[in-house]
Amino acid sequence: MTRVTREEIERIAQLARLDVDSRTMAELTTQIAQILRYVSQLDGVESTGGEISPSWIEAPTIPPPRGGDITGIDLPPQLAAMAPAFRDGFFLVPRLEGLDEE
């Protein structure tokens, strides 16, 4: 059975760039443990090591993938048209204060 500790969830939250306050963390740890216990029903499944089995995409009528032709789309003008603020190939955003502290 998967044992989940608060410290582990705190580490995962750091990886996910997610602040969680200490009061919420306790409840979240309990819920995550519950969910992981539930999905551990997968323990008996023989893994293919992460490879996608061809049977997932097999179908009698599935069309072939599209060609990989490079059509030469000039990307920056498209982005410039879509972005609220764009200059010299960069998106302009509100200044990130305190950036120099990192």
Next chain:
Amino acid sequence: MTGIEARAREAADRIAASDATGLNAVVAFDRSVLMRQASDVASGAASPPLAGLAVGVKDNICTLDYPTTCASRILQDYRSPYEATAVTRLRQAGALIACKTNLDEFAMGSSTEYSIFGRTRHPEAPERVAGGSSGGSVALVAAGAADAALGSETGGSVRQPAAFCGVVGLKPTYGRVSRYGLIAFGSSLDQIGVAARTVEVAGRVVSAISGRDPNDATCADLPPLMLSDPPADLRGFTIGIPREYFPDDLDRGVRTACARAVDRIRDAGAAVREVSLPHTPLAIPAYYVIAPAEASSNLARYDGVRYGLRVAPERGGVHAMYRATRGTGFGPEVRRRIIIGTYVLSAGYYQAFYAKAIAARSLIAGDFQQLFRDGIDLLFGPTTPTTAFKAGAKTADPVAMYLSDAFVCPTNLAGLPAVSVPLGRAAGLPVGGQLIAPLFDEAKLLAAASVLERCLEPQQDIA
């Protein structure tokens, strides 16, 4: 005023009226936008196929006339610079984009209770949920305020609320409809679906929005779906009834409604066989590994830098800004799923969870493919294990909430098309049953669904 403009005014009145009842299906609506669209359609030379059809759009699908918030604080005032291909095609077909509809935040939920706009109520039983995550779209249609609505499915989020609210909910094959402009949750699962009061309208909408799209590499290289007139009966069809969809603890009313529907299917001339989808019990566990894993990647873009909410602490620099923005901007269910997704993909746990989940997915897809190879044309079973549950009944227990998708998420994992149709009522609440077809066989799916729809009395209390 033209006929289309008159229809638009009626739709606007109905939408406003539904809001006044506290339904809370609509999150953005502007009467002048709707009337302007109607004027444009009416002044066009051609007679487009969906002329004047008022269609709601789930608020995780990008539109230009309204914000796209995903019912999340992190996108609360976000205005997309582009619109979804499905929305463009609706407009080209003459449909009117009626409003944006409520949803569970980032489409993560089964009740439309996880929304910054508050929950959407069941249109007939306000103390109950409308289902989710496309609860707003479905409730809007069920309340008669829109002719149809776009929703999205990752794990049953059109069919489940459709069953709860007594309307048709159609999920196309993965790749049938472009995902360009559908804000990503689980990229290998997401698909735009349709809620409508009839199979015919749902089919017409999917036809209009389907077809190849160079902006979506996962959209099948096929022309738009063409549908014929439905057959008179089901002679020549073989319908499989999966025993795993009728567990001992299935709600009695749902079981009775499905049994009656099976009788109607036989009466319509179909051969009926009991079949097995033996890996069905793995579907929810596999889904709640794969979908959160993909979500943890897709939602990494919400970091406060370029768009959306930014929460900037006084100290700590840009990483502190990421953490504070995301910690403040995401609600509890989204946070849970990001944590689960990050966990199952992390070093040391990938093989134990994610690798096994995708292996299970292949087994689940293989079950369906084997039956279709063995001569089964379509599968039939309940859409949901119960009728609509009471608001608040499952929010404290995430796993209990997840189990309400037990019969819908296998089809999402397998990429198959499926449609829920109203079967009748149990103790006054709607019951839905679903047909499931092979990949890209929406024509057969909707043909059978049309026949079944004709054979049933959705308003009748039968259990």
